[in-house]
Amino acid sequence: MKDNRSLLEDLALESVQRHGLKALSFRTLADEIGIKSSSVHYYFPEKSDLAEVLIARYRDELFSSLQAIELQSSSLKKKISAFITIFERVAKDDRLCLCGMLAAEVEHLSEHNKQLLASLFSDMEKWLTRTFELQRTSINSSLTSAQLARASLSGLEGALLVDRAMGNHRRLKAQKEFILSQLT
Amino acid sequence: MKDNRSLLEDLALESVQRHGLKALSFRTLADEIGIKSSSVHYYFPEKSDLAEVLIARYRDELFSSLQAIELQSSSLKKKISAFITIFERVAKDDRLCLCGMLAAEVEHLSEHNKQLLASLFSDMEKWLTRTFELQRTSINSSLTSAQLARASLSGLEGALLVDRAMGNHRRLKAQKEFILSQLT
DNA sequence: GTCTATATACAGATAGAC
């Protein structure tokens, strides 16, 4: 049995990935677990406090996935495939990546949360850059590892975005083929 | 001197590309040209009516740009470069592509506007697919023209999205290099 | 076309009782 704090975080994360932070309401959130909105404010005084927790949680779970990839996969192609699997799971769940959704709403974020978001993107890119660079010889492209990392991450974010509007997963599939076609 | 209808459309388009449709307020819009919100309802009875006009306008301007590209550019690389220029202009103006922003907010669109958005994406992909296919011999990739089109468009949308969160244009630049690296 | 006035709904947030 989970405590209310965790339940609220779970529901909030799902809601933000589906409908956005601006559309998230403390009232609706409270209704979903049968408490009042004032009780939600007990856990998260302001909406920005909740957003901060969501970003931190997403970051933690993401980084443990990345560590698992480093341990389990050997070839570069396998590592990048496993990385893309993270996005495929998000797509299957009819969600956007939290980062992608917040990026669309960046003008509504607190300054602090804007920085957290930027550093999360930056760290994902760094992981990709390092992963590419460590097995650079497996790459067949004129681009630098950093450029490939930037294009790959933003490409996957865009694929999730457009696929949601189109009701299928064709762009994520195309993006995956595109990225993997650069690796041997 | 533009009429109020056009002024409202201009301001609304800019606002949606920057802050999203959900954040767009008839009151604020009215204030910006010195009329009352009830007068905005005279032109656009409901918010979804305004959104529909914005999508149609965006579509018209986009397609005339695409036609110009077909007439002016010869090589495939030049055509695709010119296509990417459209996104570079959007980025320089600190906006998102209207389609990308609405895709993030797709759960809040009316059924009709959801369809308009999907068909706009679809037509952009068709244009790209046709353009790639017509000069297929200039492409150095194992992907089909349709897959390249899907990956390119969603990649550019994602680049705009992530770049906004990061405060620079590095992902759009990387995406451009990535796409053009497949063309001879 | 534009206004005033208003109905209605919902948002974030807080005070204070239990």
Added chain:
DNA sequence: GTCTATCTGTATATAGAC
């Protein structure tokens, strides 16, 4: 921790006068 009650702000939308 959770509640009731409330303040305050803002949103969409409409009726009816000018």
